[in-house]
Amino acid sequence: MRLRLLIADDHPIVRDGLRAALGGEPDMEVVGEAADGAQAVRLAAELRPDVVLMDLRMPGMDGVSAIRELSGTGPRVLVLTTFDTDVLPALEAGASGYLLKDAPPDELVRAVRATHEGETVLAPSVAGRLASDLRRPTRGRLSKRELEVLRLVAGGATNKEAAAELFISEASVKTHLLHVYAKLDVRDRASAVAEAYRRGLLNG
Amino acid sequence: MRLRLLIADDHPIVRDGLRAALGGEPDMEVVGEAADGAQAVRLAAELRPDVVLMDLRMPGMDGVSAIRELSGTGPRVLVLTTFDTDVLPALEAGASGYLLKDAPPDELVRAVRATHEGETVLAPSVAGRLASDLRRPTRGRLSKRELEVLRLVAGGATNKEAAAELFISEASVKTHLLHVYAKLDVRDRASAVAEAYRRGLLNG
DNA sequence: CCCGGCATCCACCGATCGGTTGATGTCGTG
DNA sequence: CACGACATCAACCGATCGGTGGATGCCGGG
DSSP states (O other), X not given: OOEEEEEEOSOHHHHHHHHHHHTTSTTEEEEEEESSHHXXXXXXXXXXXXXXXXXXXXXXXXXXXXXXXXXXSSOEEEEEESOSSSHHHHHHHTOSEEEETTSOHHHHHHHHHHHHTTOOEEXXXXXXHHHXXXXXXXXXXXXXXXXXXXXXXXXXXXXXXXXXXXTSOHHHHHHHHHHHHHHHTOSSHHHHHHHHHHTTOSOO | OOEEEEEEOSOHHHHHHHHHHHTTSTTEEEEEEESSHHHHXXXXXXXXXXXXXXXXOOSSSOHHHHHHHHTTSSOEEEEEESOSSSHHHHHHHTOSXXXXXXXXXXXXXXXXXXXXXXXXXXXXXXXXXXXXXXXXXXXXXXXXXXXXXXHHHHTTOOHHHHHHHHTSOHHHHHHHHXXXXXXXXXXXXXXXXXXXXXXXXXXX
């Protein structure tokens, strides 16, 4: 029985590359390709693959959401993306591994097999990032409300405007922001926005 | 005589995908692969390709720098990247075209041929972005000094600290920032930092 | 059950910021 | 050469922000 593989990536060229790198292996078979998260979920239900190779940033349904939906339905999910942010969300959603796209093909092949065996595969740089994330249990992790406030501030809102938008008092906005500063280890709103972008907390 | 092609991309998987998409064409030949800008320049001098497929974000030498070095030495450069920012810098550096990685392979093949013929190929979304960039000759384009100030502000500097860092007066810092606000169409430093990140003006 | 995180609110103060207006000099391009 | 973009500086004012030091209530994990 060959290892059944589903590829989910919005770039046709990357899908071609993955086919080229993995299709040649005698013990693997690419049974399908998806261009976004929703399609990946549908195809996984239909094709019952053993392993799903999943990009995270895709149009339509997010990769992390797709992982969450796939979680427990059978296939193991190996994340293959360009960025080493999003590690924690992906693993929390149920990913079995996290590789970066600059990985050489043979490492990718080994990772797919290892994932199928039930191992958890992390790219070296990803492992380091994960460790540093976990070292600060609360720090760096913004609450929902804090993120909402920060997003408004990044959009140019004053404290007063953000308060009106969220139906809370200006004092609460200030408190939330102070917490944000402490968590991101910055002193003001401008550097908070910068740090949030660096950590991938604000959209991109 | 077949069309000689050089691929420059730091992701092995993408290179495989490009080989798969282009290598099958009878009138094309992939003569080399580079994993960063410097290597691309070296290989271009050695292999004399007709067209270079160039990613922009690569470790070591930047894609734009590589294009600048290649400019006028023979090969035409077709940019193939994930982001629709960096269009203007790439074209100014001498690129003959700008495609996005979500393009279907057949479009890519046509674009390579068109580039070889001397045409300028722009992805639709890229064309739109370019137009909106050009509509504001000055707007959106930050001067060197303005960018320095904004970078310091993003790092948490107050106006006074930024002034000390740059050996100018606080008043000058304020003026620079006001110009930044006008160009980015924002009201304060926080949203300026946010907008700069969205436009890819601050590192990445 | 208690502690910590979260969300909400209040008051006060000094520091900082943004807006405005105006000025000088350089530089590159048309 | 004239024009615009750039870089530099000044003074003033009101608005906003960040810091401090609280307070309350809810909830979930150990």
